Amino acid sequence: MAKNTKKNEGYLSSREIREISRKNRKITGELEKKWKRKHVPESEYLTQMKNPENAVEFEDLHTWFFTDAGTVKSVDGVTFDVPIGKTIGVVGESGCGKSVTSLSLMQLLQRPQGQIVSGHIRLNLGDKAIEISNTPREQMQKIRGNVVSMIFQEPMTSLNPVFRIGDQVDEVIALHNGEGKTKEQIKEETIKALEMVGIANSQGVYRMFPHELSGGMRQRVMIAMALACHPKVIIADEPTTALDVTIQAQILDLLRDLKDRINSSIMLITHDLGVIAEMADYVVVMYAGKIVEKGTAEDIFYHPTHPYTIGLMASKPVVGRQTDELYSIPGKVPNPVNMPDYCYFRDRCEKRLPCCDGEYPCEFSLSDTHKVSCYRCDPKYMNEAGKPDQAPDGEGGR
């Protein structure tokens, strides 16, 4: 056993796995118990928004997955706000915790392994605010779909192939907003929702099965489902990744238009920087479960500061920009089970300083909106590093 672990680091023996899973069960069991309680007094999850202008506030959120291979800190201390009526873009590579952040807000994490361990998610309900991490299961049912709703990643797989489109959208309305409504009224609302997302033949589509629709139409149906109950916060998890550029353009226009019409906020999760630039007012860049840089779209696109953001921008080919060789960030993301205790990006960073060996850098403000987690922005080390780099010439900044 010992030989085996020595030979292949990262491989666990069955005894170790058993031990880990026993510990995990203890931790998750308690959290599950708390979550499954019935008749929880409202006072336990009512809270105050820090700023009433915000629709959602994430504060120091930690969402961890207790797996048999060890604890994966998918989201590890994420803080950002989603203001009312604005679009916030979350960018990052796959596996950096973008989707887990949004699933935490919906309480749709894979339980019991996935748990919000600490931190706050405050959701503004208008007259009151609730703390999602304490909200019991029953209560969450009323919030999903009505207040927060989600457009899922792949329209091909997130619609049920054996039910008609109409039935699937009806279900959403009946479940979340259907009290005292007859079937006809619900159908009327469904058709209205389908028309809202630009489906011309809404009566026909109501009777169709998902396989009869194209990818773009399916994504429209997904959006109709998400918006059927006029939610205040829309989470769009890579809404256009599976679509062609022309269809993508249609869908983005639609989202922008609908957001203004029902005055809601969008949390747009994507890895396409082009889409972010077009849609987002604020941008959050995530790397390995932490936010490395956040700011307004202008801050991020014109003055990217964190080496990861700069690298990300330089590695994407842009139409009309000639480069001989694309920049590629060396190395790869650290193992999520054993995160290093220094800056997670240090090993891939080309601008590392001696101080980078220290603990993970805290957040430094470059302006009121622009925050970066990098020692190069620490006033203490400013002289060492020279000015905090604005993108290298001609790269990234445009």
Place this chain on the structure above:
Amino acid sequence: MDILQVTDLKKYFPIKGGFMNRVVGQVKAVDGVTFRLKKGTTMGLVGESGCGKTTTGRTILRLNGGKTGGEVLFNGKEVYDLSDKELREARTKMQIIFQDPFSSLSPRLPVGEIIGEAVKEHHLVPKAEYDDYLDRVMDECGLQPFHKTRYPHEFSGGQRQRICIARALALNPEFVVCDEPVSALDVSIQAQIINLLKKLQQQRGLSYLFISHDLSVVEHISDTVGVMYLGSLVEYGEKKDIFDNPLHPYTKALFSAIPIPDPKAGMKRIVLEGSIPSPANPPSGCKFHTRCKYCTEKCKTETPVQKEVEKGHFVVCHQF
């Protein structure tokens, strides 16, 4: 010299149904594609999904059974006239890199086997040199020799794509069809793979047919670009001509839909209404007329032909 010359290539797939599984219709997946590929250059093929890009690539390599019409000349020889023996030889000269590195590698074979299988099969190197040869190919593609005994599931997406590339290049081909090699990968990994493809092209003088729906990637890697719509090539020419001066209304719309990573760029977008018509029943006349804003009566009835507007810049549109 042209390594590949495709003239009016057609590939229809039968739709079976009804009584006794008769052929009731045809999906015109590729319907008139004409282009030439110079040795050592890259041709980018762009278009929406379902427009026949992949089918074009596969039909050129004779991977789709027969063709319905047209000509594919590889090094001056018609690919579809080769005898079995000749085809076997030609197979080593033309290779393909598939779209999805997660499903195109056999999970039961170790990586060395995946890469070396075809080399053994075609007896490309003597047995004694086989191991060294494999190491060299893997090294060129950025893989370590100890990866040979591992299985595909132990690798990340980018590494898997490297395995796919190594598998194609182990046969020392002249021409490689890259069927969306980077669309399943993350941005930073994408850059690594594109750089690798470019480096290998310079080292070995490869010619690529680069199929992608990501226009920015195509612009980066290609020398010539072809734009496909519903089975036909609507515009074809040098990269510079196509990107600086797109002529066909579809190309214009396609390019205007690319999101630019600049929040102040402003959107002067031509949004196409509706979606791509069914290739089983394409519109009469110009196939794009149902979504084109310059559509005239002529477009609805008469099929436009390919015209050379500038030198080496071909457009299929009645406007020119």
